[in-house]
Amino acid sequence: MTPIPMPRLNEQAPDFDAPTTHGQKKLADYRGKWLVLFSHPSDFTPVCTTEFIGFARRQDDFAALDAELLGLSIDSVHSHIAWVLSIKEKFGVEIKFPIIADLNMKAASAYGMIQPGASDTAAVRATFIIDPEGVLRAMVYYPMNAGRSVDEIHRLLVALQTADENACAMPENWVPGQPVIVPAPKTPEAAEARASEGYDTVDWYFSTRQL
Incomplete structure (x- = not known):
């Protein structure tokens, strides 16, 4: 079995240059800020919807830590846009952060988001915290059927920044x-x-x- 390429902590995060709901984005665009990059298996799915609502509601809290949010799934930009509009209409929550459309699975593969034991065609629930120098500082993987804790990701970012400063x-x-x-x-x-x-x-x- 071919091993899954995995990023490594305290090394440069894998680069990406991909279309998003906010135009083309690459890792270098986030230099000088913290980045929370998180993947989801598919648009228009219940667990993913709750997670995106959770991130959207805490976006200002992440911004206060000088951190940007960036979603990703193996869906098209048009699918992302339709899903974002649906969340706004049905749940009253606006998704203001960009979502990568990773149709060629290039970014998902570089970050080890494709787990054959879970799915060959969808990204598992992975979260990566990347520091202002582009170094990968934390990564957390969740299974397809269990949503992640946005509160814990925020707590982890606060802990990382505090540890660095002190x-x-x-x-x-x-x-x-x-x-x-x-x-x-x-x-x-x-x-x-x-x-x-x-x-x-x-x-x-x-x-x-x-x-």
Whole structure:
């Protein structure tokens, strides 16, 4: 079996140059901003509709983090437009972010969105967070029959940005206001000194602090 090409964390995200509902878009267009790129199996499907409504309702929250949203599926621009208009008419929600029309599956294949165990002709529910330098910082895959959590994707982006800004790591389910994890010492001498450094230290390798 031919292995599925997969992008790798902390490396340059795969490039793309594709038609969208907002004209031609390429990865370089998002340089200098964070990008949340997410795929869905098909337009006019119930789970995907709920996800797009979820992203649309949080678009301003992502924008406040200097992040753009970009959808993708293996459907045409005309299909995307019809679906967007349907969501606006039936659900009262306007989809303001672009959606890639990946009919040749080039972008979906580069990002490992085509999973033969799930489908050979549709992109699974994959989400990628790309930083302002075009580096892939996070990726999350969901099955066809379970919708993703937009709240969690937003939380993950906040955690990534906070970790970058403060040289720290984030504990399970961290949200702003909670303590962050201090990087562990790298030498025996530093480990011995950790308890006296003013952190909330449980053991030499586990210390937290407030921001």
